Amino acid sequence: MRAWFVLMLLAVSSPALAQAWVWRDEVGAEHWTDDPTTVPEAHRHSLRRLGEEEQADEDEGGWYSGISVDDTETDPRAILQAQIELQRRQALLRSIEALQVEVAALERERIGLDNEHRRYKVGGRIGAADRAVAARAKLDALDRELAEKRAALARAEAGLAVLE
Secondary structure: OHHHHHHHHHHHOOOOOOOOEEEEOOOOOEEEEOOHHHOOHHHHHHOEEHHHHHHHHHOOOOHHHHOOOOOOOOOHHHHHHHHHHHHHHHHHHHHHHHHHHHHHHHHHHHHHHHHHHHHHHHOOOOOHHHHHHHHHHHHHHHHHHHHHHHHHHHHHHHHHHHHO
16 A cells, blocks of 8 residues: 555656746746746747757757748849848847847836935935936936837837838
8 A cells, every 4th residue: 555655656746747947038037937827928939848948059049040041942042132131030130139138127227216216206315305306317318218229129120020
């Protein structure tokens, strides 16, 4: 009876039944989970099984490196045109990735500045009003930079849509 219980316990806790998943967020930090449904929708493109991660890291170009030129084409001009288009797509995808990382960093910085502005706006300390005004000026400048980055991101995504 005891052997049966141990055998069942080993069968249920078998490592073959458990799968580990790894995904990366917008700043490149790795996150681990055993349930892929818990990964945010925006990051599911980077979701990999733990054993498959090594293969993904071997690709130099990132997730967009799988785009390739049609190997059945024989016309040299068509091949050259396809290669040029491929390079354009890859460059746009790289710039989109970089802009997404920059926007995420600016949004985090904005949250910190907004908290700082609120803290000094309440006042109570000497110089709090001056610090609140300075924080508001930084927030305004950051908002302008964030708007520019978001517009550049939208332009890059529209450019990619045109190429597809």
